[in-house]
Amino acid sequence: MLLDIKKLKVNLNIKKAKFAILREIDIVLKQRETLALVGESGCGKTLTALSILRLLPPAIKIEKGEIIYQGINLLNLKEEDMRKIRGKEIAMIFQEPSVALNPVFTIGEQIAEVLRIHQGLNQRETLERVIELLKQVRIPDPHLRYKSYPHQLSGGMKQRVVIAMALAAEPKVLIADEPTTALDVTVQAQILDLLLQLKEERELSLIFITHNLALTKSLADTVAVMYFGQIVEYGKSDSLLKDPYHPYTKGLISSLPQDPSSPLRPIPGTLPHITSEIKGCPFHNRCSYKLQKCSSLSPPFFEIEDRKVRCWLYETN
Amino acid sequence: MKLIEGINLKKIYTLKRGLFGKKVKINALDGVTLSILKGETFGLVGESGCGKSTLGKVLLRLEEPSEGKIFFENEDITNFSPKDMKSLRRKMQIVFQDPYASLNPRKSIFEILGEPFIIHYQLSKREILEKVKFLLEIVGLPTDSIYKYPHEFSGGQRQRIAIARAIALEPSFIVADEPLSALDVSVQAQVIELFLRLQENFGLTYLFISHDINVVGYIAQRIGVMYRGKLVEVGPTEVILKRPSHPYTKLLLEAVTLQREGRGFSSFKVLSEEENGEIGGCVFFSRCREAKPVCKEIHPELKEIEKGHALACFFGS
Numbered sequence: 001m002l003l004d005i006k007k008l009k010v011n012l013n014i015k016k017a018k019f020a021i022l023r024e025i026d027i028v029l030k031q032r033e034t035l036a037l038v039g040e041s042g043c044g045k046t047l048t049a050l051s052i053l054r055l056l057p058p059a060i061k062i063e064k065g066e067i068i069y070q071g072i073n074l075l076n077l078k079e080e081d082m083r084k085i086r087g088k089e090i091a092m093i094f095q096e097p098s099v100a101l102n103p104v105f106t107i108g109e110q111i112a113e114v115l116r117i118h119q120g121l122n123q124r125e126t127l128e129r130v131i132e133l134l135k136q137v138r139i140p141d142p143h144l145r146y147k148s149y150p151h152q153l154s155g156g157m158k159q160r161v162v163i164a165m166a167l168a169a170e171p172k173v174l175i176a177d178e179p180t181t182a183l184d185v186t187v188q189a190q191i192l193d194l195l196l197q198l199k200e201e202r203e204l205s206l207i208f209i210t211h212n213l214a215l216t217k218s219l220a221d222t223v224a225v226m227y228f229g230q231i232v233e234y235g236k237s238d239s240l241l242k243d244p245y246h247p248y249t250k251g252l253i254s255s256l257p258q259d260p261s262s263p264l265r266p267i268p269g270t271l272p273h274i275t276s277e278i279k280g281c282p283f284h285n286r287c288s289y290k291l292q293k294c295s296s297l298s299p300p301f302f303e304i305e306d307r308k309v310r311c312w313l314y315e316t317n
Numbered sequence: 318m319k320l321i322e323g324i325n326l327k328k329i330y331t332l333k334r335g336l337f338g339k340k341v342k343i344n345a346l347d348g349v350t351l352s353i354l355k356g357e358t359f360g361l362v363g364e365s366g367c368g369k370s371t372l373g374k375v376l377l378r379l380e381e382p383s384e385g386k387i388f389f390e391n392e393d394i395t396n397f398s399p400k401d402m403k404s405l406r407r408k409m410q411i412v413f414q415d416p417y418a419s420l421n422p423r424k425s426i427f428e429i430l431g432e433p434f435i436i437h438y439q440l441s442k443r444e445i446l447e448k449v450k451f452l453l454e455i456v457g458l459p460t461d462s463i464y465k466y467p468h469e470f471s472g473g474q475r476q477r478i479a480i481a482r483a484i485a486l487e488p489s490f491i492v493a494d495e496p497l498s499a500l501d502v503s504v505q506a507q508v509i510e511l512f513l514r515l516q517e518n519f520g521l522t523y524l525f526i527s528h529d530i531n532v533v534g535y536i537a538q539r540i541g542v543m544y545r546g547k548l549v550e551v552g553p554t555e556v557i558l559k560r561p562s563h564p565y566t567k568l569l570l571e572a573v574t575l576q577r578e579g580r581g582f583s584s585f586k587v588l589s590e591e592e593n594g595e596i597g598g599c600v601f602f603s604r605c606r607e608a609k610p611v612c613k614e615i616h617p618e619l620k621e622i623e624k625g626h627a628l629a630c631f632f633g634s
Contacts, residue, residue, distance in 0.1 A: 040503055040504065041471065042471065154366075155365065184365050185528055185529050185530075185573055187364070188572070189572045189576060211501040211502055211503070212502045213502070214576055214577055215576065252502070252503055255506035255507075256506075257506075257529075257531050257535060257577075258577060260534030260535045264506040264535060265506070266504075266506030267503055270473060270474065
């Protein structure tokens with residue numbers, strides 16, 4: 001077990017009010033595994049990632065739970081020790097490459113900064129490493145390109161630079177938060193391909209955050225579907241995609257564009273706002289399989305073989 | 318019947334490289350001719366920077382074409398004065414990509430949706446209130462949200478507001494400029510449904526711009542594929558999706574198919590870097606897998622190869 005998140009509960013504190021925005025998150029990441037966190041905007045996927053790195057904004061506090069990384073509970077670490085984890089052990093790449101890069105420094109300087117902080121190389125070694133990293137993320141002409149500024153690169157190239165930065169300190173875990181959402185379809189395929197190759201080459205463990213279930217098919221070993229701050233279904237990716245149990249997962253799959261000759265079937269309604277109070281299952285007012293108790297009782301996890309699903313429909317099993 | 322027509326449209330942007338740098342000309346639109354029929358949806362597909370948004374804006378005269386003519390309802394509007402354009406704007410509207418950027422955060426929904434009626438019809442506040450409530454109902458938002466502000470809505474709901482604003486004056490033509498790409502996949506399906514329903518109820522004509530050829534398949538009757546400022550293939554949706562002829566169209570379809578079927582991405586190779594500057598031959602030459610020497614020398618014109626299906630490639634079949 002590389003990373004083990006146990007009963008993580010995170011609150012948003014506004015003045016005296018407290019809102020539970022992550023409620024009982026349990027996630028396990030094994031060595032060289034790829035775990036996909038899937039759900040709509042606002043369901044808590046990014047928040048889960050930021051909790052792992054302890055990068056939550058001040059109003060958001062971890063209330064309960066443990067985040068065990070290689071036997072150490074990250075939540076008990078001092079800030080200076082946590083700094084040695086970030087980047088060096090667990091690194092993260094963000095959705096929008098043009099926001100993640102500093103516009104006034106060359107990409108070479110920005111990658112070099114990571115190397116300076118974590119590896120203490122001299123100037124010449126640093127430059128060699130920068131070029132080596134750019135080569136690894138398949139940037140053409142790295143010995144010329146390292147002098148480029150972010151605005152001189154396309155979106156896909158910028159995302160490659162961000163990946164190079166994340167990998168500079170040789171982390172074991174890489175968290176990729178919607179790394180392709182801001183990119184064109186053709187470029188998306190290239191970046192996903194790159195992530196897969198790098199994962200193999202460097203024996204990385206990957207947490208892949210996305211709103212698009214279709215992407216998990218070729219990428220992930222395990223999928224955790226999130227809804228309203230909870231994991232509602234958790235299982236092996238191929239079986240989960242082929243045979244989803246939770247009505248929400250079913251809805252996510254049927255709203256994917258497949259073949260234009262068969263119409264889309266979107267999930268009606270929207271994700272409830274993070275601060276709204278909900279009785280029962282948070283999905284019940286959008287659910288077409290609703291039972292009577294769904295509106296009053298929140299379902300626990302039911303385990304069916306190696307699948308976990310938070311839905312009353314599977315109670316008898 | 319043709320609703321809107323662009324003939325040999327060109328748009329040249331002049332950029333300066335650096336403070337004293339040389340001026341560089343960029344052909345955002347390079348001789349595009351297309352016509353959109355009344356009541357149809359024309360899907361425009363291509364990667365970022367190919368000129369698809371510029372084409373949408375030029376047709377609405379939100380950008381002035383450098384060359385070419387625009388006809389709306391068989392009237393040449395290329396040289397319409399701003400005053401003439403104002404009354405025409407009732408009939409042609411646009412929905413932008415990012416509903417977080419296109420709605421003024423300091424205005425309530427009432428102000429946002431009421432503004433067109435003040436500008437064009439000088440209605441009283443009570444009349445406007447009625448109109449706004451009606452619009453909210455049409456796009457499927459609760460009418461009690463009338464005094465709320467954009468930040469109180471999710472991305473999908475915001476896009477509904479932007480659509481409500483676009484249809485407020487009962488236009489006949491709407492340019493939808495990547496209206497889905499800022500939204501979650503599950504929400505995209507809902508918004509596609511809304512576009513289809515509005516078209517059925519109000520007989521709207523759409524120019525639907527997207528980088529995702531598969532999504533366009535759900536809504537468009539005809540698809541045009543753009544590459545570097547030129548249309549390279551135009552045809553009925555089934556033809557483009559089922560038997561594409563241009564190597565670029567094939568590439569776009571391959572990207573979405575691979576993603577959908579999750580067959581991995583490693584078989585998907587494109588040359589990602591493109592040289593800038595003048596090109597004599599085919600615009601797609603540098604990335605084309607089927608390129609022959611002649612493609613480097615002569616540019617293939619867009620020609621009809623069967624009824625309603627036009628292609629700009631010497632070898633496409």
